Amino acid sequence: MRHKYSNVRVDLLKMCTKYIPKAFYAEGKHYEIKEIVEVKKGFIRCGSPGLRYLVITDKKNAELLFDNRTKQWTAIIFDPQSKERESQEEILNDLKYLN
Incomplete structure (x- = not known):
């Protein structure tokens, strides 16, 4: 499952002559x-045109998209797969007990 957030705030870190994202708020x-x-x-x-950053955060995996035309950031946050699998397994176990 993924969640898309438009116009997120991104904290940038300057390294040499380039800026890279170090944190974001969604x-x-x-x-x-x-x-x-x-x-x-x-x-x-x-x-x-723009830049797409595939990042690993402290909580989840995400994509940060920077649009060169509008100068805005968009974040796409992915839910961990393990939780979805665990919930599917729990549902199957519950169904076994119901039968």
């Missing part, structure tokens, strides 16, 4: 970036 929650897995340059939306 839905009033603070996400500290532990690792930047991948940076892609290209189109993030239909015809909108």
